[in-house]
């Protein structure tokens with residue numbers, strides 16, 4: 623499944639790059655997808671990833687943070703306020719870091735498979 627064109631497109635999307643030419647214009651904002659690539663003109667505005675990127679982001683960040691919380695609890699049993707003050711900001715930062723990259727990778731996969739994700743067929 624993850625070989626050749628699909629994998630290359632996901633890598634380019636992860637790097638917020640155009641799946642066609644690799645130019646840094648896949649996104650027009652933090653999470654806003656460009657209508658089309660500023661360099662090669664490839665259209666992206668019609669592709670809808672919907673809630674797949676947040677779903678994958680929650681799954682990945684959850685699997686990173688929850689074991690670390692359990693591990694720190696086993697090792698040090700810190701006070702609850704310390705746990706909250708530590709893990710909530712870490713979770714937020716990881717979410718903010720992963721979300722646009724995962725959205726780009728999802729878009730890359732959809733683009734490589736010619737999926738549109740819209741409801742206009």
Ligand SMILES: [Zn+2]
Pocket residue numbers: 640641642643644645659660661662663664
């Ligand atoms: Zn391009």
